[in-house]
Amino acid sequence: MNDPLKNLKSSMEKSIFKDFSFSNERKNAVRETIRTNQQAQFHIETIIAILESVQYESKDGYNISVQLFQKDERTFQKNEGQLYTLLHLLENKEILTSNWLNNKKYYSLNSKGKKYLATYKKDTDKQGLSLNPFITEASL
Amino acid sequence: MNELNQLAVTDEMMLDEREQIIDQLMREYSDDILHLVYTYVKNRTIAEDLAQEIFIKCFEKLNQFNQQSTIKTWLYRIASNHCKDYLKSWHYRKIMLNNKIFDHIPSKLKQVEEEVIKHSEENSLTNAVMNLPIKYREVVFLHYYEELSLKEISKITSVNINTLKTRLKRAKELLKDKMIEEV
Numbered sequence A: 001m002n003d004p005l006k007n008l009k010s011s012m013e014k015s016i017f018k019d020f021s022f023s024n025e026r027k028n029a030v031r032e033t034i035r036t037n038q039q040a041q042f043h044i045e046t047i048i049a050i051l052e053s054v055q056y057e058s059k060d061g062y063n064i065s066v067q068l069f070q071k072d073e074r075t076f077q078k079n080e081g082q083l084y085t086l087l088h089l090l091e092n093k094e095i096l097t098s099n100w101l102n103n104k105k106y107y108s109l110n111s112k113g114k115k116y117l118a119t120y121k122k123d124t125d126k127q128g129l130s131l132n133p134f135i136t137e138a139s140l
Numbered sequence B: 001m002n003e004l005n006q007l008a009v010t011d012e013m014m015l016d017e018r019e020q021i022i023d024q025l026m027r028e029y030s031d032d033i034l035h036l037v038y039t040y041v042k043n044r045t046i047a048e049d050l051a052q053e054i055f056i057k058c059f060e061k062l063n064q065f066n067q068q069s070t071i072k073t074w075l076y077r078i079a080s081n082h083c084k085d086y087l088k089s090w091h092y093r094k095i096m097l098n099n100k101i102f103d104h105i106p107s108k109l110k111q112v113e114e115e116v117i118k119h120s121e122e123n124s125l126t127n128a129v130m131n132l133p134i135k136y137r138e139v140v141f142l143h144y145y146e147e148l149s150l151k152e153i154s155k156i157t158s159v160n161i162n163t164l165k166t167r168l169k170r171a172k173e174l175l176k177d178k179m180i181e182e183v
Helices: A004-014 A024-039 A044-053 A061-070 A080-092 A111-139 B002-008 B015-041 B044-064 B071-088 B090-095 B097-104 B114-120 B124-130 B134-145 B150-157 B161-182
Strands: A096-101 A104-109
Touching: A004 B124, A004 B134, A004 B161, A024 B015, A024 B044, A044 A061, A044 A080, A044 A111, A061 A080, A061 A104, A080 A096, A104 A111, B015 B044, B015 B071, B015 B134, B044 B071, B071 B090, B071 B134, B071 B150, B124 B134, B124 B161, B134 B150, B134 B161, B150 B161
Parallel strands: none
Antiparallel strands: A096 A104
16 A cells, blocks of 8 residues: 555645745845844943933933934934834843833833943943043143 | 843854855745744744744854754754744734644544635645644654655654654554545
């Protein structure tokens, strides 16, 4: 008796897999995601600037971008979409939390975010302190 | 701080090279992977979404690929695991609960998924295979459709070759019963 499963391939091709292939649109979507992920490498200063912008009050994406602009943080200039990618990422890492209010998503720091910010500031303060004597010395 | 630094650090591996590899994988295997995913999830749109995620995952994990297996086997392994994760996920278990229930009811009572129904008259063999429990469906599909050797299937699924042989044998018995029942 021959193996009835020998026909499986042609049987499937004619039925459930008929006209079912991984389309070019899907392939392009993969390429696009890969490319965005590649660009999604941010400087630590950018992340800190975001954390600082929401440390006292929650803000929506637009107000965060305004604040970053005022701080002369230009990473997202002409590329605002990336800001939302990063906000989303920080939310996934549980550094930011968010809540919806009037159809806007407001971001704020949660405990993990506060800790990161505090640690970062402590580290830079120390560096600042250790640099200060030299700066004063040099200016004398 | 480490986690934040990781986010900020640039990956050193040649990005262009990785992108080309994924391109090539998509050119050669994307339909096979899509069909494999479909046999797990039985839904075209979900299969396409998952296949997309699988290629992205491969890109991210490419530097973890150790040349111990072929890249094809590696890709299949990622795909198979990704599908199983999906089937275990909250989304699937809650939203697709109905499907899950019918997976566990003995085959005779099984309702057949919409898409399968459409083709049921045309093809009872496909139908019967698609209604096998996952562990049998998987090995039958990989062996008879993707035409992989038991050794390769063993690498993909981390299941012992002898167990695979038993499953194939059992799958054939189940299929025979089903086909006789239908006639």
